[in-house]
Structure formats: structure tokens, C-alpha cells
Amino acid sequence: MPAGAAFAWSRRPLPVAPDGHPLVPVLQGVQPSCCPGRLNFHCHTTCSDGSLRPEWLADQAVDRGLEHLAVTDHHSTAALEPLQRRLAQYRERGRTVPNLWSGVEISCLLEGCLVHVLGLGFDPGHAALAPYLEGSAVVGPALRAGAVRRAIHAAGGLALLAHPARYRLPHHLLISAAADLGFDGAEAYYDYEQRESWRPSPLVCDAIAAQLDRLGLLTSCGTDTHGLGLGGR
Structure with a gap:
């Protein structure tokens, strides 16, 4: 799947996810065991506050045998092109590479409450997202979660609440509010203890996944890697 392609999907009454998006069936199959070996939809490079250059992150993704990958730098998509180039080099050598x-x-x-939203599978060149890709948070009405959701959807992407249990408000309240605003889902499986070797936190991740299931929302997972290894944070 070409990274950053603009995906067409049909509008439905909120908060139903854009079912036509090709990433939807992948997220519908997310389980606690998917990360970090098969899927990683939350990690960072030196293009924001991570320690891995995009090329190094691509190297590790190939070595780990990831099937799907999204790099989610803060307010930046600068890592996308070097990632594409590095993965293309591996593909030309006959290696299996993840869908980026x-x-x-x-x-x-x-x-x-100040929260983080993961935008996935959008057109990075779409004008609606331009204010959010300048390296820092916006100010004013564009900072509201509803505005961010609309911008991501306008660019053909999915909007998911990142690590819902890391904020000052309870995760069940934030997920309900996000659902009311038309978010597509949330990051269900996350290592809140931030261990060296990633594994989803018990109880809290199960509670988040159960709420998302009740609401008919998508589930995601990721290591939130900022260090030098994709196996942990």
C-alpha cells in the first residue's frame, strides 16, 4: 500500500469509522500480541523527539518482520520519504518489507484536557493537515479535538486517540468524548509502565479495548518508541 495515498471513503453518521479506508480491516484485527512483532502504529524518529533516524527505524522494522508500520512523529511527516526510500531499497534486494x-x-x-491524536493513512500533502505539520502544536480553535479530527478525515485518514490512560482525565471519559466527536478509535494496547521490552499493561488495556468494542470503534497498538530500539519505548 503506497504510504500517504489519499483514500476515498463514504461519509456515515458520526461516530462510525470510514469503512472504505484500507487500514480499517487491519485495525479490526488488532490483538494484544500484535505489537511489537507484527504491527506498530506509534513510534518516533529524529524528525521529532525520537533517537532513531528514519532509515535506522526502517532497518529495524524489516529485521523484526513487521507487517504494518506507521511512524507518528509529533507534528511532522518528514520521516515518510526517507522511510519509503529505505524500504524500497530492501524490496529491490528481495526482502519482505512492512506496509508503510x-x-x-x-x-x-x-x-x-491536552491529549494526543494519531492520524493514520492520510494524504500528507493535503491542505487541511498543513497547519498541524509545522513542528509544533497549533493555537486557537484549530487546537480543539474536533478540528483535528476533521482535518485528518479531510486528508483521507483515520483519527485515533493515543494512549488514553496517560492523561489527567479518566480514559473512559476521554474515549466517550472522542467517540462523540467522530474519532475512529483509540490506541487500545500500550505499555503504560514503559518497560524496556514492550508488553501491553494488564487491566487498563483490557478495559480500553472493551469500551472501544462496545462503541464499535477501531483499536490500535504501538510501542511509542523514542529510544534506539523498536522493541520498547
């Missing part, structure tokens, strides 16, 4: 999806992590206000 465009990604970004955007700060916004949800219920008056």
Missing part, C-alpha cells in the same frame, strides 16, 4: 502508512501525532484539547 503515513502517520502523525497531533496535540489537541479534548474536554479541556
Whole structure:
């Protein structure tokens, strides 16, 4: 799947996910065991606050045998092109490479609480996202979660609430508010203990996944890697 392609999908009454998006069936199959060996939809490079150059992250993704990958630097998609080039080099040598999806992590206000939103599978050149890809959070009305969701959807992507249990408000309240605003889902499986070797936190991740299932929303997972290894944070 070409990274950053503009995907067409049909509008439905909110908060139903854009079913025509090709990433939807992947996220519908997310389980606690998918990350970090098969799927990683949340990681960072030196293009924001990570320690891995995009090429190094691509090297590790190939070595780990990832099937799907999205790099979600803060307010930046600068890693996308070097990632594409490096993966193309591996592909030309006959290596199996992950499906690369465009990604970004955007700060916004949800219920008056500063949260992070993961945009996945969008057109990185779409004008609607331009204000959110300048390296820092926006100010004013564009900082509201609803505005961020609309921008991601306008660019053909999916909007998911990142690590719902890391904020000052309870995760069940934030997920409900995000659903009311038309978010497509949330990051269900996350290592809140931030261990060296990633594994989803018990109880809290199960509770998040159960709420998303009740609401008919998508589930995601990722290591939120900022260090030098994709196996942990």
C-alpha cells in the first residue's frame, strides 16, 4: 500500500469509522500480541523527539518482520520519504518489507484536557493537515479535538486517540468524548509502565479495548518508541 495515498471513503453518521479506508480491516484485527512483532502504529524518529533516524527505524522494522508500520512523529511527516526510500531499497534486494502508512501525532484539547491524536493513512500533502505539520502544536480553535479530527478525515485518514490512560482525565471519559466527536478509535494496547521490552499493561488495556468494542470503534497498538530500539519505548 503506497504510504500517504489519499483514500476515498463514504461519509456515515458520526461516530462510525470510514469503512472504505484500507487500514480499517487491519485495525479490526488488532490483538494484544500484535505489537511489537507484527504491527506498530506509534513510534518516533529524529524528525521529532525520537533517537532513531528514519532509515535506522526502517532497518529495524524489516529485521523484526513487521507487517504494518506507521511512524507518528509529533507534528511532522518528514520521516515518510526517507522511510519509503529505505524500504524500497530492501524490496529491490528481495526482502519482505512492512506496509508503510503515513502517520502523525497531533496535540489537541479534548474536554479541556491536552491529549494526543494519531492520524493514520492520510494524504500528507493535503491542505487541511498543513497547519498541524509545522513542528509544533497549533493555537486557537484549530487546537480543539474536533478540528483535528476533521482535518485528518479531510486528508483521507483515520483519527485515533493515543494512549488514553496517560492523561489527567479518566480514559473512559476521554474515549466517550472522542467517540462523540467522530474519532475512529483509540490506541487500545500500550505499555503504560514503559518497560524496556514492550508488553501491553494488564487491566487498563483490557478495559480500553472493551469500551472501544462496545462503541464499535477501531483499536490500535504501538510501542511509542523514542529510544534506539523498536522493541520498547
